[in-house]
Amino acid sequence: MTVDTVDEELLKCVQNKNVVTDVSVLAPQNELTPKEGESSPVPVMVGEDEEELSPVDITLGVDEGEGSSYPVHPDLDVSRGAFGRAQMGDPMLINAREQVTVVSGVPQAPDAEKRFPHFAVNNDLFYRVSEIRGEIVEQLLVPQPYQRMVLDLAHNDALGGHLGAEKTEARITDRFYWPGIGAAVKRYCSSCPVCQLTAPAPHYRNPLVPLPIIEVPFERIAMDIVGPLEKSARGHRYILVVLDYATRYPEAVPLRNPTSKAIARELFFMFSRTGLPREILTDQGTPFMSRVMADVCKLFQIKQLRTSVYHPQTDGLVERFNKTLKMMLKRVVQRDGRDWDHLLPALLFAIREVPQASTGFSPFELVYGRRPRGLLDLVKETWESESSPHKSLIEHISQMRERISKVMPLVQEHLQKAQEAQKRVYNRSAKLRQFQVGDRVAVLIPTVESRFLAKWQGPYEVVEKVGEVNYRVHQPGKRKPYQIYHINLLKPWRDREVSAMVGVGIESDGVDAVHIAATLSKPQTQEVKEFLQRNKGMFSGLPGHASGIQNMIL
Template identity: 60%
Template sequence: MPTEAPRSPGRPWLAGCAVHTENAPRAEVKINGCPFLALLDSGSVVSLVRTSILPPRTETKTKLPITCVHGDTREVPARRVDVGLVRDLPVPVLLGRDWPGFDRLLASVTQPASPARNRPTKKPSRKARRRPVLLASDSPRGGESPRGFSREQHEDDRLKHCWAQVRVAEGKELQPAPHPTPHFIVENGLLYCVAQRRGEEKTLLVVPRSKAVIEIAHAHPMAGHLGAQNTVQGLRDRFHWPGLEAEVRRFCQACPTCQRTSPRTPSPSPLIPLPIIEVPFERIGMDLVGPLPKSARGHKHILVIVDYATRYPEAIPLRKATTKAIAQELFTLFSRVGIPSQILTDQGTPFMSRMMADVCKLLKVQQLRTTVYHPQTDGLVQRFNQTLKQMLRRVAAEDKRDWDQMLPYVLFGIREIPQASTGFTPFELLFGRQPRGLLDVT
């Protein structure tokens, strides 16, 4: 029953409860010679008395402000002993922390019921569940003494092979030196593992009950719920048990706090491999590059076309990036290499127009479009765009207005070089022969 009054300079102010118990502590008090069972409330800074248990002629000249659990504050009559009078108090007497000797009285009432093993197990309250666990143990009796810890080491089935590999016991060598690393020793009845950690030989305690140690190393406030790798590093420098790393990773993956607070990003969808095209110019990729610096002949854009079967590139300069200009250049190209079955483009305006749809419908060409803001679908053309722009930037460094005249020469250089994906030159795959280039003439 929180009854803390507002802060005031003339009255001491305390906050919080000193003891949290499932059964409220009570003590017997006498008022005017009549015995009453008083409730000891360490969360209250004032003592309260029900009005009905006092004589009717009790004078109350002052008021005592109290704050209830709901947050509302009200004033109740007070006597010279600074006890608040509450008409609807649930208990006859409530002793707060202002009562003389309250701490000794509370300790005498709560200490006899302190052993946890004599009380039945109950579901912890919400407030108790919120408190951080400072120390943890798998059993109430675990780790009471080194002798008990040694007994648990012997009883743990996971450590049987560790006991069988003991090299030194209480300073006596059971097997001749030198001892391999790691190896096991026994000191003061406890099993240790001697291992190398970052170039230094360390003696690590072998733990039979690893869950409590992992909880301290990971979930304790001083551990900070670090990741599995950091938790493993901290434990490996001090302890050892079989399967330490795997057990720590399972514990960290199942930690509810880490699951609620970890920044989880959805995994990307798996890549769908593009089909292998075997017929030249059966599928082509198409894209626009520009606007570029206007050339002397008025060209500002480049229509880039790459054959998926042979990697044979085409780059056609355009004055305007319109569907009509693109359609005219496509008919010129198709007159030389044939009409493709599929055309892969992005969702640019010239490629999404009704005129382009009519051209593809007339020629019975299937239009394939990439996902919005996902140019990786047409990665072959996108990568060629970078190569083309880089080569034009280098060959047209002196006069940037003649880049359109450099296109045929740049394309020939690309066509006669073997491609890493095919192992052949695009010219050879399309025409069936090696071109006679500048090196042959030289």
């Protein structure tokens, strides 16, 4: 019999609904006879007149709190006799005793002790004998009431180290075993409150939801602040970045301080050249959330769009531009870095002059309807020694309008293709996730105090779905008790099971799930079915025990 066969047989025994109470067939009588001074290992169901067992306090001197205090079951008797009785009475293990092949070191079948894993009885305790890392290990089989205690000791606090499921399982299986231990450890570790709040941020990726394509230049603009940077000779430390969504035309203005008044003043200057936008997309930075900005937008009837907190990817266009601009500054500034504000106009021209991958045209060309005359044009004109033919103003305007009318459909087509390509690449590793109102979640909130502090906070409750990928979350005790977060910053909160851990969850839809032996005759089978129907309220798929008596079903 192979390892897999034995495990499958054990699980099959566990999942079988038949009740076996005559334990005399499980081991030789002399192995089940209690020794002097010991309790009988025969299954004993506790009645009302049973002597109450005294609890054993195994507190380890740790802080009180969920997932970090002991005892888990203060009324649990951890004595050897009580443990042995629990082993014999556990319905998860009692059928499996039929698989015992070694009793007190004596094989009950040829070569039984050489096949791994196998089950053995030593000193009236039930073991699974397995080979782990080349060493023979006797794994004490743990009955259901004691499984939670083992899990707590193996995982929690400094002695457990809050290690992952794989290492926690390895720590336990060096000493203990029960059917379904792998699933039990995974459930336990995944529902550990401490681990959920301190786990590293996973790379959650919900499928990309592109923003609508804007056809009119400067109808929607994105705005952000870059800095603080090296203080320039003129006292500038920040850059106000404004980017047009339709043409990708950038503006970058150096600022001494990113106050709302300074930003509003620069916006007035820009609006005088481009006209008033309909929408402004920003993050939730303090200058953009100020009363001044709200008044400016109200005055000019501009709709304020904001990214969800801690998720700048919503405004990915301006974030990518910021990255490009900072890289360009790094490559062209002088050694002391104090001339960067003088270089901004030249860098902006360089960006505006070249075609963008998403539109297929340069931002300058889309705004002004012509190609910019740059240094390369001067070189070309010098080499060709010919000047451009003179055009009248009317001819220039006519040609510009004609060119724009031809270019804009191509721009929309390029933008559409660029969005589809970006979405296709992004969604390769994306997975659609959704939350429902009432779901409990943990929220990833950056912290700068210490890298050892928990970055996940919670659990909090989802109270509303806002759009396709944002959720409003209730955070009691916070300055802003209701906050909107992108789904990539949320993960499901797993509550720790209140009841004792069950090694293998056995679900039952009623008496229909009860297995009736095929050896019964038709009248006997019908009689059993009628009995089950009359008493279906007494049956459950979960293991337990009778409160006062022990029933024997033959």
